[in-house]
Amino acid sequence: MILVCAVADLPDGEAHRLEHGDAPIAVFHVDGEYFAIDDTCTHQDASLAEGWLEGCTVECPLHASCFDLRTGKPTGPPAKVPVRTHEVVVRDGNIYVEVSA
Numbered sequence: 184m185i186l187v188c189a190v191a192d193l194p195d196g197e198a199h200r201l202e203h204g205d206a207p208i209a210v211f212h213v214d215g216e217y218f219a220i221d222d223t224c225t226h227q228d229a230s231l232a233e234g235w236l237e238g239c240t241v242e243c244p245l246h247a248s249c250f251d252l253r254t255g256k257p258t259g260p261p262a263k264v265p266v267r268t269h270e271v272v273v274r275d276g277n278i279y280v281e282v283s284a
């Protein structure tokens with residue numbers, strides 16, 4: 184598991200971009216729940232952590248594709264390919280991510 188940050192450092196409605204080799208990960212806090220997906224949009228090269236969060240959906244800042252944080256599936260064009268989702272674990276006041284294969 185990879186340490187993301189302290190729970191206190193990721194307020195509700197915010198995102199944290201975690202560097203992870205060639206595939207950075209975006210971690211979101213939505214109303215007490217945490218979600219992790221690949222940070223790079225599957226349409227082109229945009230950071231989803233810099234997108235707009237509405238409920239469990241993030242909108243890409245470049246061409247406005249929407250992705251469901253629970254499934255990684257695009258819910259609005261132009262992206263057609265899902266982003267990977269990753270397991271999030273909260274332990275001892277810290278947020279961790281278990282990166283999917």
Ligand code: FES
Pocket residue numbers: 224225226227228229243244245246247248260261262
């Ligand atoms: S880069 Fe995300 S929708 Fe185009």
